[in-house]
Amino acid sequence: MKNVSLADVDHVDRAVLPIGTDYPPGHVLDWHEHRRAQFLYGATGVMVVDTAEGTWTVPPERAVLIPAATRHRVRMLGVSTRSLYIEPDVIPWWPVSCTVVDVPPLLRELLLVAVEFEIDYSLSGREGSIAALLLHEIAEHAPLPFHVGIPAAADLARLCREYLAAPDAGVTNAEWAARAAMSERAFTRRFRSEVGDSPAVWRGRARLLAAVPLLRTASVSEVGGRLGYASPAAFTAAFTRAFGMPPSRFVASRQGGGPSRSRNS
Structure with missing residues (x-):
């Protein structure tokens, strides 16, 4: 059907x-x-x-x-x-x-x-x-492992969904804590209790997830730079550590437009 x-x-x-x-x-x-x-x-x-x-x-x-x-x-x-x-x-x-x-x-x-x-x-x-x-x-x-958790609390969930829509390496725990009207220490403790990770760790994983659709139309170097990584090597290392495969596996091939399936890419 x-x-x-x-x-x-x-x-x-x-x-x-x-x-x-x-x-x-x-x-x-x-x-x-x-x-x-x-x-x-x-x-x-x-x-x-x-x-x-x-x-x-x-x-x-x-x-x-x-x-x-x-x-x-x-x-x-x-x-x-x-x-x-x-x-x-x-x-x-x-x-x-x-x-x-x-x-x-x-x-x-x-x-x-x-x-x-x-x-x-x-x-x-x-x-x-x-x-x-x-x-x-x-x-x-x-x-x-291509996922991140979303907190149950509405104010924390809003912060997370906004970040997923526009990941920014410059966002800090202090900024998020201020938006939640909390001290940075209290905010970090509350966030960790909701999702099991610190806000910084969560944002890092969210940025790497955002790389997957970007790799359909851009190179590893371009995506890494757009997401705030200092070099393609740093981006590749972080992506591979998180997902068990390099970002080059998801770059569209020049011939067919599909993802690379090569184990050596």
Whole structure:
């Protein structure tokens, strides 16, 4: 099924509904939730998924597992998605919060095949076997650390979401504390109790997450400079330390425009 609304097919008696959707650049799916769990795979582009608890940046050719009935918002940056909407009772192992995962070649090919199914695809034979195999493959997912938590307190959450929208290496703890009408020490203690990291550590990770969509259209050197790093080497080291892979993995190739998959890049 391609470019159809889940609301129009949610009633169909299939545990797994595969839907492929093409989005215009910069499209935002505003706050919503699904009765079913969602496996949201970006075949192209970068997705940014927000919930009340955090923000997940989904690099090209990765996916995010969204639990059933989770209110969320998705920003699409040049994205063509392949989604699976899954009845919650068939996946008791599904994570309780959003999780970014890698998508190995077999899973990717299964997704591309599944979105060509008719709405009432046969449960026996090839199509039913592919649907069942998709769930087995997803169950083997390896979580990737492309997220930051958002504090529950409204004033702290506002500071964090504003920073995510416009990361600035020059922002200090003192500035944030002043905006919260607190001493710097009290503010830092309160922030750490909410999210588990100091404000400075949180901002550093948020800046690195912001690099992922920027790398679609700019070089490692350009992105590192834009985010306030002293050199490309410093940016690369920080990015690799945070995410386990260098930023060059996400630079669009000159030939095809897709992300680099080379282990040596």
